[in-house]
Amino acid sequence: xxxxxxxxxxxxxxxxxxxxxxxxxxxxxxxxxxxxxxxxxxxxxxxxxxxxxxxxxxxxxxxxxxxxxxxxxxxxxxxxxxxxxxxxxxxxxxxxxxxxxxxxxxxxxxxxxxxxxxxxxxxxxxxxxxxxxxxxxxxxxxxxxxxxxxxxxxxxxxxxxxxxxxxxxxxxxxxxxxxxxxxxxxxxxxxxxxxxxxxxxxxxxxxxxxxxxxxxxxxxxxxxxxxxxxxxxxxxxxxxxxxxxxxxxxxxxxxxxxxxxxxxxxxxxxxxxxxxxxxxxxxxxxxxxxxxxxxxxxxxxxxxxxxxxxxxxxxxxxxxxxxxxxxxxxxxxxxxxxxxxxxxxxxxxxxxxxxxxxxxxxxxxxxxxxxxxxxx
Amino acid sequence: xxxxxxxxxxxxxxxxxxxxxxxxxxxxxxxxxxxxxxxxxxxxxxxxxxxxxxxxxxxxxxxxxxxxxxxxxxxxxxxxxxxxxxxxxxxxxxxxxxxxxxxxxxxxxxxxxxxxxxxxxxxxxxxxxxxxxxxxxxxxxxxxxxxxxxxxxxxxxxxxxxxxxxxxxxxxxxxxxxxxxxxxxxxxxxxxxxxxxxxxxxxxxxxxxxxxxxxxxxxxxxxxxxxxxxxxxxxxxxxxxxxxxxxxx
Ligand SMILES: Nc1ncnc2c1ncn2[C@@H]1O[C@H](COP(=O)(O)OP(=O)(O)OP(=O)(O)O)[C@@H](O)[C@H]1O
Ligand SMILES: [Mg+2]
Numbered sequence: 001x002x003x004x005x006x007x008x009x010x011x012x013x014x015x016x017x018x019x020x021x022x023x024x025x026x027x028x029x030x031x032x033x034x035x036x037x038x039x040x041x042x043x044x045x046x047x048x049x050x051x052x053x054x055x056x057x058x059x060x061x062x063x064x065x066x067x068x069x070x071x072x073x074x075x076x077x078x079x080x081x082x083x084x085x086x087x088x089x090x091x092x093x094x095x096x097x098x099x100x101x102x103x104x105x106x107x108x109x110x111x112x113x114x115x116x117x118x119x120x121x122x123x124x125x126x127x128x129x130x131x132x133x134x135x136x137x138x139x140x141x142x143x144x145x146x147x148x149x150x151x152x153x154x155x156x157x158x159x160x161x162x163x164x165x166x167x168x169x170x171x172x173x174x175x176x177x178x179x180x181x182x183x184x185x186x187x188x189x190x191x192x193x194x195x196x197x198x199x200x201x202x203x204x205x206x207x208x209x210x211x212x213x214x215x216x217x218x219x220x221x222x223x224x225x226x227x228x229x230x231x232x233x234x235x236x237x238x239x240x241x242x243x244x245x246x247x248x249x250x251x252x253x254x255x256x257x258x259x260x261x262x263x264x265x266x267x268x269x270x271x272x273x274x275x276x277x278x279x280x281x282x283x284x285x286x287x288x289x290x291x292x293x294x295x296x297x298x299x300x301x302x303x304x305x306x307x308x309x310x311x312x313x314x315x316x317x318x319x320x321x322x323x324x325x326x327x328x329x330x331x332x333x334x335x336x337x338x339x340x341x342x343x344x345x346x347x348x349x350x351x352x353x354x355x356x357x358x359x360x361x362x363x364x365x366x367x368x369x370x371x372x373x374x375x376x
Numbered sequence: 377x378x379x380x381x382x383x384x385x386x387x388x389x390x391x392x393x394x395x396x397x398x399x400x401x402x403x404x405x406x407x408x409x410x411x412x413x414x415x416x417x418x419x420x421x422x423x424x425x426x427x428x429x430x431x432x433x434x435x436x437x438x439x440x441x442x443x444x445x446x447x448x449x450x451x452x453x454x455x456x457x458x459x460x461x462x463x464x465x466x467x468x469x470x471x472x473x474x475x476x477x478x479x480x481x482x483x484x485x486x487x488x489x490x491x492x493x494x495x496x497x498x499x500x501x502x503x504x505x506x507x508x509x510x511x512x513x514x515x516x517x518x519x520x521x522x523x524x525x526x527x528x529x530x531x532x533x534x535x536x537x538x539x540x541x542x543x544x545x546x547x548x549x550x551x552x553x554x555x556x557x558x559x560x561x562x563x564x565x566x567x568x569x570x571x572x573x574x575x576x577x578x579x580x581x582x583x584x585x586x587x588x589x590x591x592x593x594x595x596x597x598x599x600x601x602x603x604x605x606x607x608x609x610x611x612x613x614x615x616x617x618x619x620x621x622x623x624x625x
Contacts, residue, residue: 325469327427327430330455331427331452342469342472342476343469346472346521348471
């Protein structure tokens with residue numbers, strides 16, 4: 001399995017650490033292998049490809065598939081619902097804390113193909129799971145479409161932590177090819193449940209992606225931590241929706257957008273407080289970092305409050321890597337490139353620290369590689 | 377160790393602002409030099425130019441470090457040669473931990489000089505020991521580099537870096553300003569313990585009180601971008617009493 005990763009050149013740093021992570025690999029929307037399934041089965045955890053889930057656990061699939069993202073939701077979710085061939089399925093039984101990170105590696109291999117995988121994660125009452133998703137695609141001249149749907153169901157008192165490192169092929173330096181990453185991700189949090197999305201988005205020519213949480217149950221919590229990078233001709237349009245329905249619901253949004261080259265980064269987010277959501281709170285922080293003078297950063301926050309007890313805070317900032325910071329770090333012996341990298345990962349720290357450790361190292365490396373040529 | 381000959385420099389973006397106007401300075405191995413002078417005289421500019429800040433342009437003159445011209449070298453290359461600048465106003469770098477920063481600094485230097493990198497364990501030991509010596513609150517060290525540090529804490533952090541990086545030439549720009557009396561003593565002790573016949577210091581200060589602790593070999597007066605007078609420690613005492621009026625035309 002790990003050898004297969006090697007051959008495919010999947011750039012996972014410290015790959016050996018993966019030995020302690022359960023992995024499912026989905027190439028061209030076909031699940032090729034799942035590790036540690038037996039060990040997880042002892043705890044009643046189901047971690048398998050979607051095809052297997054349909055065959056072996058039809059009741060669960062029938063009950064929850066489409067319950068958070070219906071096929072009528074939007075054009076791309078409809079397309080996905082019509083054509084998806086495989087994906088990843090996870091079920092954590094009541095009271096079980098999943099003892100290892102579950103990970104799915106998605107890859108588009110075939111030229112001229114798209115990927116339409118489907119992910120469904122159900123955390124039953126009082127359970128916990130941390131799930132990682134990594135994406136890569138080799139260089140192709142023509143553009144490719146990735147239209148996935150991810151649904152999370154967090155039942156009462158459970159917690160789902162969902163982390164993504166998205167490194168689909170971003171296109172060439174002059175904007176040829178690259179993946180169109182149009183993904184629908186949404187979770188439902190029941191009473192006292194928590195859903196946390198963390199994403200590091202460095203790839204894709206165009207990204208439209210808004211991992212959201214429906215805070216349905218009282219005291220439920222939604223979080224969104226994001227670093228999105230747009231270099232060369234990339235466009236990253238990403239953000240979240242926090243829909244507060246239950247009482248005392250709480251959401252946190254930390255979005256960091258890095259723009260370089262001719263890249264454009266947009267934070268697009270919506271916070272909705274429904275009439276019955278007494279004492280809902282939201283804190284939103286949107287920071288933009290500009291590298292060079294041909295890139296753009298945009299912030300489009302929507303706020304809709306229909307209950308007067310709500311408390312919302314919004315902070316935003318735009319900055320540049322300052323010459324003073326660069327000189328300071330370089331005077332201590334760091335090269336210009338290293339200095340840039342340190343300043344940028346430091347600036348992204350609030351998000352990167354939310355990632356599981358192995359992923360945090362990889363994320364920092366990815367930021368570095370993705371910015372090569374943009375600095376120095 | 378350091379030779380500055382007839383140095384002329386202006387602001388790179390606005391060449392009409394000439395700051396250094398024919399400055400000479402000669403520092404041998406093991407010497408401690410002090411530069412004093414009125415505000416705006418060009419002390420910080422000199423310190424920054426020696427370290428290679430790109431916002432200044434050298435229009436004339438030469439700077440040699442250990443016999444080699446360094447004017448074409450970037451700041452990191454100067455650091456690898458053994459130069460160090462303790463900043464008058466250290467900048468804040470959000471999200472970067474002092475530990476991580478200093479380890480990266482030592483690693484970069486080792487790599488440039490083809491030496492072996494220090495292990496994490498050994499580095500951590502030295503780091504913790506120096507943090508305690510310099511009297512930095514251990515909570516501070518968990519925060520981002522200089523972010524939210526008080527003026528004095530920033531200065532102590534510069535001394536921490538000086539002690540860990542262990543340069544051959546330490547340029548210290550008003551490191552003693554804004555320090556409480558305990559910190560002043562810590563810094564002086566730090567400098568004195570680092571003094572050796574291989575290491576030199578260029579200390580910019582406004583206060584003679586530092587010189588009660590650190591005995592310099594030379595004191596220079598910098599006015600209008602030139603060294604207008606040089607002497608021994610007595611010169612600092614004289615300035616303390618009569619100011620710079622004799623030097624300002
Ligand atoms: N980047 C710059 N752009 C414009 N003017 C500058 C720049 N750097 C320095 N100067 C000017 O050059 C002069 C010398 O400044 P410098 O900071 O070197 O003085 P200093 O001797 O260190 O003063 P102080 O004792 O107040 O620290 C000042 O008049 C300052 O305003
Ligand atoms: Mg100064």
